[in-house]
Amino acid sequence: MAAPAVAAERAAELRAELERHNRAYYVLDAPSIPDAEYDKLFRELQRLESDYPELLTADSPTQRVGGAPLKEFPPRRHGVPMLSLNNAFEAAEVEAFDKRVRDGLETIAAIDYAVEPKFDGLAISLTYENGVFTCGATRGDGVTGEEVTPNLRTLRCIPLRLQGEGWPALIEIRGEVLMFKADFAELNARQRERGDKEFANPRNAAAGSLRQLDSKITASRPLSFLAYGVGAGGDALAVKTHSELMDQLAAWGFPVAVERAVVTGSHGQLEFFAKIGMLRPNLPYDIDGVVYKVNRLDWQARLGFVSRAPRFAIAHKFPAEEALTVVEAIDIQVGRTGALTPVARLAPVFVGGVTVTNATLHNDDELRRKDVRVGDTVIVRRAGDVIPEVVAVVAERRSATAQPFVMPDACPVCGAHVVREPGEAVTRCSGGFSCRAQRIQAILHFAGRRMMDIEGLGERYVERLVEFDYVHGVADLYRLTLADLLEMKLRADERDGCVPETVKAGQVPTRWAENLLDGIAASRRPSLARLLFALGIRHVGESTAKTLADWLGSIERVRRAPASLLAVLPDIGATVALAIADFFAEERNVQAVDDLLSPEVGVAPADEHAPRAELAERLGWSELYAVLGVPRLTPVRARQLAAVIDGATLAAQGVNGAALSGAGIPGEVITALADWLQMRGNRGLLAAVATRRDELLAALPAVTAQDATVAALAGKTFVLTGTLPTLKRDDAKAMIEAAGGKVAGSVSKKTDFVVAGEEAGSKLEKALELGVAVIDEAELLKLLEKGVQ
DNA sequence: GCACCTCGAGTTCC
DNA sequence: CTCGAGGTGC
Numbered sequence: 025m026a027a028p029a030v031a032a033e034r035a036a037e038l039r040a041e042l043e044r045h046n047r048a049y050y051v052l053d054a055p056s057i058p059d060a061e062y063d064k065l066f067r068e069l070q071r072l073e074s075d076y077p078e079l080l081t082a083d084s085p086t087q088r089v090g091g092a093p094l095k096e097f098p099p100r101r102h103g104v105p106m107l108s109l110n111n112a113f114e115a116a117e118v119e120a121f122d123k124r125v126r127d128g129l130e131t132i133a134a135i136d137y138a139v140e141p142k143f144d145g146l147a148i149s150l151t152y153e154n155g156v157f158t159c160g161a162t163r164g165d166g167v168t169g170e171e172v173t174p175n176l177r178t179l180r181c182i183p184l185r186l187q188g189e190g191w192p193a194l195i196e197i198r199g200e201v202l203m204f205k206a207d208f209a210e211l212n213a214r215q216r217e218r219g220d221k222e223f224a225n226p227r228n229a230a231a232g233s234l235r236q237l238d239s240k241i242t243a244s245r246p247l248s249f250l251a252y253g254v255g256a257g258g259d260a261l262a263v264k265t266h267s268e269l270m271d272q273l274a275a276w277g278f279p280v281a282v283e284r285a286v287v288t289g290s291h292g293q294l295e296f297f298a299k300i301g302m303l304r305p306n307l308p309y310d311i312d313g314v315v316y317k318v319n320r321l322d323w324q325a326r327l328g329f330v331s332r333a334p335r336f337a338i339a340h341k342f343p344a345e346e347a348l349t350v351v352e353a354i355d356i357q358v359g360r361t362g363a364l365t366p367v368a369r370l371a372p373v374f375v376g377g378v379t380v381t382n383a384t385l386h387n388d389d390e391l392r393r394k395d396v397r398v399g400d401t402v403i404v405r406r407a408g409d410v411i412p413e414v415v416a417v418v419a420e421r422r423s424a425t426a427q428p429f430v431m432p433d434a435c436p437v438c439g440a441h442v443v444r445e446p447g448e449a450v451t452r453c454s455g456g457f458s459c460r461a462q463r464i465q466a467i468l469h470f471a472g473r474r475m476m477d478i479e480g481l482g483e484r485y486v487e488r489l490v491e492f493d494y495v496h497g498v499a500d501l502y503r504l505t506l507a508d509l510l511e512m513k514l515r516a517d518e519r520d521g522c523v524p525e526t527v528k529a530g531q532v533p534t535r536w537a538e539n540l541l542d543g544i545a546a547s548r549r550p551s552l553a554r555l556l557f558a559l560g561i562r563h564v565g566e567s568t569a570k571t572l573a574d575w576l577g578s579i580e581r582v583r584r585a586p587a588s589l590l591a592v593l594p595d596i597g598a599t600v601a602l603a604i605a606d607f608f609a610e611e612r613n614v615q616a617v618d619d620l621l622s623p624e625v626g627v628a629p630a631d632e633h634a635p636r637a638e639l640a641e642r643l644g645w646s647e648l649y650a651v652l653g654v655p656r657l658t659p660v661r662a663r664q665l666a667a668v669i670d671g672a673t674l675a676a677q678g679v680n681g682a683a684l685s686g687a688g689i690p691g692e693v694i695t696a697l698a699d700w701l702q703m704r705g706n707r708g709l710l711a712a713v714a715t716r717r718d719e720l721l722a723a724l725p726a727v728t729a730q731d732a733t734v735a736a737l738a739g740k741t742f743v744l745t746g747t748l749p750t751l752k753r754d755d756a757k758a759m760i761e762a763a764g765g766k767v768a769g770s771v772s773k774k775t776d777f778v779v780a781g782e783e784a785g786s787k788l789e790k791a792l793e794l795g796v797a798v799i800d801e802a803e804l805l806k807l808l809e810k811g812v813q
Numbered sequence: 814g815c816a817c818c819t820c821g822a823g824t825t826c827c
Numbered sequence: 828c829t830c831g832a833g834g835t836g837c
């Protein structure tokens with residue numbers, strides 16, 4: 025049944041009124057009607073929307089209660105990256121900032137700055153399309169965040185529809201989600217009553233509440249939002265200064281900091297800093313400093329950015345809170361690479377919002393520089409407000425008997441001797457794979473989220489699996505059975521002397537073990553890049569693994585590639601190349617990888633395909649152009665290009681537009697090629713490939729037996745006839761053969777394809793007669809790339 | 814050869 | 828987050 029017009033009208037009215045009261049309550053902090061009255065209107069709207077579902081809109085206040093739980097947060101790429109700010113801690117640094125700004129603007133006049141407190145919360149971006157809130161995301165790494173729209177919808181102080189007018193079709197509002205101190209105290213009291221875990225500080229509470237997959241939970245948490253800027257769509261606004269922009273945001277219905285102001289020069293900045301410092305204990309929310317931004321937006325644009333931070337803004341941070349505590353012990357941790365890291369075990373101390381019990385001392389040099397000894401009283405702070413750091417030792421409190429700490433000369437776990445390479449800061453255990461700690465860490469790395477992503481395989485289980493010898497290498501994970509896991513648990517419980525209630529009662533819980541086995545089984549098909557990263561090759565992290573996967577395409581090629589080949593790939597130099605080649609030269613590693621890939625264990629990359637390497641292996645310049653990944657440079661165009669110019673010349677002389685267009689290469693390809701050469705590193709890459717092409721092609725391993733069976737044209741017979749538009753006959757023959765196909769001289773019923781060009785003669789007739797498929801050059805190239813379906 | 818940037822590795826707490 | 832090391836451009 026369609027909604028009557030009166031219902032639609034009433035719903036719109038209710039939405040507007042409820043949002044108005046919301047705004048009065050949450051943004052202006054001045055309730056406009058009694059709660060009971062609000063509830064009545066709210067329920068009326070809910071009823072209307074459930075009677076006539078078509079009346080339900082995304083911006084309806086009823087949507088603030090949360091919806092169905094999500095499985096995960098989808099990633100969201102920010103239109104304009106969310107940058108971080110540079111930090112200043114001292115007045116001198118603030119003065120230096122002001123000077124840099126004036127130098128940059130070539131003026132000696134005092135600069136006006138928009139200033140405001142720096143909220144201690146989570147940076148968020150809110151997208152409004154035609155004034156309606158459509159998408160909200162966390163900052164993430166600044167480029168890509170997580171979409172948490174349903175959660176943000178539940179925040180009453182985030183307008184679901186912009187008030188007033190003047191907004192562009194698309195605008196992205198930026199600000200901070202945080203929890204007021206009073207709300208935090210109340211929430212914790214509630215958590216305590218219910219026996220739930222309390223949060224350490226408002227920031228953690230806000231982060232934990234926002235990152236709930238179930239938005240109903242977020243809806244029950246007292247989160248607030250404060251806007252401080254705009255992202256995409258900002259340049260469409262009429263405002264000329266940051267302070268005007270903030271006024272505009274307030275007019276649209278966003279809460280903004282009431283403490284914001286405009287000050288002049290570094291003197292004004294420091295005055296504001298001092299004032300906010302005094303107010304800090306009485307502010308309703310936590311702040312960790314103040315932010316100064318050049319007020320004029322055109323000047324902001326002129327100053328621009330240095331790598332990841334704007335040149336027109338800076339965060340002036342309050343000094344990190346410090347506390348005194350006692351070093352109870354200094355332990356040595358052994359990492360995945362065998363690195364020995366001294367860690368100070370501290371008497372628990374509350375600092376910067378959390379209780380700190382450990383602090384890394386990094387390495388031998390650092391330890392000696394600070395001369396931390398067991399029993400010392402030390403000053404601890406949270407560096408960058410996250411990682412605890414021992415700042416200094418309180419010398420006068422040191423006992424006369426305290427001994428300097430010395431790095432052990434044997435690994436505390438396996439007893440192997442330790443080495444410190446000259447010029448390196450870290451001390452390493454030489455035990456390698458025979459060191460239990462390194463094995464445990466290697467397996468933990470393997471199972472990690474960005475590697476094989478084995479759900480449920482945490483530190484506890486890995487430690488036990490290795491300790492009780494159920495798992496020696498990573499491949500053993502895939503051989504575990506339910507019985508193994510239950511037996512292991514039993515042995516672990518016995519050793520720890522704790523027998524769970526359920527076991528005493530005669531039951532054996534198996535759910536966890538089943539889940540773990542599921543998690544392990546589900547990890548058998550990683551992407552090649554993840555698998556390479558998971559292997560834990562030195563110097564091969566996420567990004568290098570991706571480079572290897574992109575360029576070499578199969579694990580076979582990676583493990584057989586000589587260092588000289590690897591070193592030509594982008595961002596891989598001699599050190600990294602050697603580390604990779606060395607890894608695969610080690611018998612133990614080769615066996616471990618073979619084991620992992622064996623049919624019995626069944627791990628295999630899901631995406632082994634090597635468009636670049638396969639082409640490069642069998643072909644010359646034209647494909648090298650194509651494999652380099654220049655936009656718009658299709659294989660056909662690349663072949664045309666190769667006929668005119670080789671890579672060495674291109675790298676040395678750049679793009680000669682006139683010559684190329686004379687050779688029939690389209691303008692868009694020339695532009696794309698020129699752009700590509702302009703980009704960081706591309707010219708160097710081309711030059712490197714150019715000078716060493718023959719060496720590289722010779723070094724690339726031949727197509728393996730396995731590859732041959734999956735080759736694009738395996739077992740197919742081709743006959744060539746006529747003149748092809750861009751390929752020479754011999755080239756085409758070589759390409760087909762390299763892809764596993766055969767080229768015959770005459771057409772028969774065994775022929776699979778006839779490739780016909782200009783002036784094709786009797787062979788074409790014969791093909792038509794026998795009903796053999798006839799294709800042209802373009803279709804052949806497609807087959808070469810995609811294979812015969 | 815130096816300056817700059819990116820990536821890898823280690824670490825903490827919730 | 829921070830440090831150090833490796834890679835690359837100038």
